[in-house]
Amino acid sequence: MKLSPLIPKSAFHGLERVTWLYSGAETPPLQGAAQALEAYIRNRELGPDGRAKNAEIEQSLRKRLAQLLNGRAQDIALVSNASEAITLFLQSLRLQAGDNIVLHTLEFPSGMLPVLLLQELGVELRLVPHRDWQVSGDDLFARVDARTRLVLTSHVSFVSGVRLDYRSLYARLRETQTLLLLDATQSLGAVPVDLQAADAVVCSSYKWLMSLHGLGVLALNPARLRDLRPASAGWRSVQELFHADRFATFEYHDDARRFELGFPNYPAIYTMNFSAELLLGIGIDRVEAQIERLAGYLIARLSEAGYEVMTPREPERRAGNVSFVCEQGELVAARLQGTGIYVWGGDGRLRASVHAFNDSDDIDRLIAALPAAAAAEGGSVHA
Known part of the structure; x- marks a missing residue:
């Protein structure tokens, strides 16, 4: 063949x-990544006008990621990496003693490690073992009960390459109070990923999306997360920086940008904007x-x-x-x-x-x- x-x-x-x-x-x-980096350097030379150019490229990337994820540009937060995206999301849940999270043994450490830390708060980790290097939505759902706050799973396993049917799992979780966090680091850019079939999707920049290191995607489905409040804040998180009462209060953005703290990695944004355009064009x-x-x-x-x-x-x-x-x-x-x-x-x-x-x-x-x-x-x- x-x-x-x-x-x-x-x-x-x-x-x-x-x-x-x-x-x-x-x-x-990619050869085009070098050209994208050159464009970033040229725009950086423009000072204030360069910042405006950066904002244009950033918004272009949000729109292209939204196309890849079947979501909206305002549902996309740009952070440093997938590990940070997972941690930010977990912190926002403000879990308490007696809550539990369901994971499986084919999960990458970036999903496992922050959950291990939560055990210090009395949060239970429910670990589903793989069977012959495979795990199913049925296996995960079987461990869900009234105190399960989250099922965290990769779309495609870094271990065995098995692809989870997260859509059918989410259809069942929607009948409960349990959220689904999907790690698409091993799938976004390779196969379709649907934000409407998960509560949140995270991804890194340098694998199947073919960009540089140093950028992470946190995509939020507002259907059940409209009022989700971050456990951190930075100048990029808020609607207005220099209001008269800024030393006493602030208002988060009403979209996914509330999870962004400071300037993102613009070189990686430029290169991912190029690679995302390439993938969408194909x-x-x-x-x-x-x-x-x-x-x-x-x-x-x-x-x-x-x-x-x-x-x-x-x-x-x-x-x-x-x-x-x-x-x-x-x-x-x-x-x-x-x-x-x-x-x-x-x-x-x-x-x-x-x-x-x-x-x-x-x-x-x-x-x-x-x-x-x-x-x-x-x-x-x-x-």
Whole structure:
């Protein structure tokens, strides 16, 4: 099977030298990102007029993210990273002793760590174990009761690549008082994500959205969060800075900007505005279809070679991350890196991530290189 890139490799810096199956960690830099950074520098030279230009680009990005999320520009807060977005949201819930949060064992530490801190307040962590590297909405909903304030889950697991059916889960949670926080860091930019089927969505900037580090998205669905009040405040959070009574009181913005504290990372905003325009121009449905074909081809090649694949075969139950068992994943990934093939290894597995710039040749190179990489490190990639 021959699969060509949907985005040409020439659109990126460095892809002529390496095989990049690493998008679950980060994507290669786009050629257009350098031009976007240059535009930021030129606008910075303009002083006050440059700030006006920054505001225009920022609003453009909010609108494009809203398109990707099926939301509104005013529902998007721009923060430093996904971890900060999760923490800001959790703090705003003002949880009390006896409340509980439901998570699962395929969750990334950025979701787990702030919940562990909440245990000091008497908040219960209800941890749902995976079954054969998979978890379902039914598994999560089974742990929900009257004191469950939040279900926190990734859309796509960084561990196994399984894609959660969050829409059906949210339909059930809407009948309760329990909120749904969806981490789309491993999905936004690769497959459709719907803010209307969650209470909040968070995402980082440098993976499937193909921007730089240092920007996080916190998207709020106002259906159940219209009165959600942050536990912090900064000059970007409030409607008016220099009113006469500013040393006594303030008013938050009435949209998602109330979660923003100070200036955001404008270089990352400029580059994400470019990459979001690129993805929207292609169409996220076409990107998803390309990723589904590539991931299906990768799973088939791995299975034929005898590797134990952790990622579901069904297209609707996966996205761009494909994981398979590898006892010494870090060592094998390092060996592959030395041959110019970038994958992620650790926790007893290797993860190869396919995006719209990948092709079947990338996958064939990985399959051909795996046996030698495992043997050279004394590792084991086993079925």
